[in-house]
Amino acid sequence: MEPPLITLSNISKTYREGKTEVKALENVSLVVNKGETVGIIGESGCGKTTLSQITLGLLKQDTGHVRMIDENGKKLDEKLFYQTISSVFQDPWGSLNPRMSIFNSIAEPLVITRNFDKHEIKKRVYQVIDQVQLNTELLDKYPHTLSGGQRQRAAIARALISDPTLIILDEPTSALDVSVQAQILNLLKDLQEQNNLSYIFISHDLPVVMYLSHRIAVLYRGQIIEEGSSTDLMGQQIHPYTKQLFSSAFGKNKLDKAILDEVLDSSDQKVGCIYEFRCPEKLTQCANEAPNLIKVDSGREVACFLQPQKQTETK
């Protein structure tokens, strides 16, 4: 099997502000293969953005490492890293500099690398805006004259211009209208096929993640609690949190409001399972012992005491 494109292993990150500590990520490991979309889903404050910023090199992790390899299986150095990995942010109103023309914004990654002359840059810009189906007339315009969808297309064009192999999509559609969301998602899907791209798709919107992802990791309070292919997850959710997430997203029943309202103090040092507060199916051991992320099936991992035994029994 081909080695994974990017490997994150045992990433931990703790934010410290005076005496209070907030564990944003704890022992998160993730692999992304070539041409694959990995969805990361979780509620706000679960560490999604921290994970994307660490992967992009914007934040330094406390422990663990991010490794990318090139075609020959060699580890990438920093400069190539920036070119192989790229990102689209959530807010198309904030991700483009209001005082830069669309052309300059899209061309910025190439300008930074300083490996291209003006003519090449222009050629590349026209190529990518054609790929994202953006009108060439918009190139001289400034972001405030564009619609949300057009801006997000421009942001995607900027992410594509350095010819990356991996794009991190941090809630790329959550700020857009539903009709525009669908267009952008389809565009992302087409681009993936054309350019053999890998995506890390970060969102709290389960249907959107399901639509695009091959594999999904469920993040809860900085830890991955369940991971599996999207078809497997859709078919059966093992972790109680994933169950609740799916049932609320696909309308079977709403998330118990009492559970959601519970104040989460992420700074406390908890011995047991992180989900024990909210869990409707908790066992006595959950309060004293934290379950590890265990492989229950091929490509399927869960951090819960309840399920692995059941899984082996049915087999």
Added chain:
Amino acid sequence: MFSSINIFGLKRSIFLPGLFIFALIVASLLIPGLSPYSEDIRGAVHFEESNLSPSFSHYFGTDAAGRDIFTLTVRAALTSLGIGFGVVILAMFIGTPLGLIAGMKGKWIDEIIMRIVDGFLAFPPLVLPLIITSALGPSINNIVIGIAISWFPWYVRIARSQAIVLKNQDYVLASRSFGGSSTHIILKHILPNSLPPIIVQASIDAGYAILVAAGLSFIGLGAHPPQVEWGLMITQARAHFLDQWWTVTFPGLFIFMTVISFNLIGDGLRETLNLNNREE
């Protein structure tokens, strides 16, 4: 950088004071050629015509040396506006880079820059320019340096606060994720986006700089005869102003109108620039 602002779409609140300043610049450049009393600018005296009240031959009257006050007042605008622009440009050039670096880098660099800046701000507003100008020796250039040195801390503060806000914007994060260096980010992202409030502050300060410069000239630290400057004109006439009201009134009125104009331009710019931001 003001590509989004149409000159003709500027608010009337900018247009009128802007026109006044522009007319003043043009008039002060042309007056030596147009006025029949242009030799007065170079210090000619006509004691036979001293202390004449305003009339059609001398619109603003004449001073104790018989010089035409209209010609002098208009010509003095060049000195005063030069001081105003000089001060804000110098203060901006010193203050903005320091503030941007402090805001971007944070930590100990920020601490050092801001504590030095606090030291400058500890002086009462008029005292520091007074000390610097008297130490360097009284002249118009030294007035500009003195005022600029005591005012640049405000630009450091504005630039720093802008940098702190802007460095966490998504487009800055995106630029960093593409490998953009600090220099690239400051020049391409932070500086262009932090200019509007700095320019607003500069246009308001230009007026106050003229006022302070006139004050320093009044106490003898600035312009010297035969230079013409509004503050100097008032100080030369202060012995006679109870009998000859026109000798101090017209230079004073011009100081007043210029300061007001710069203030209105600053306010108007603030409105225009904010409006554009909100549309985004």
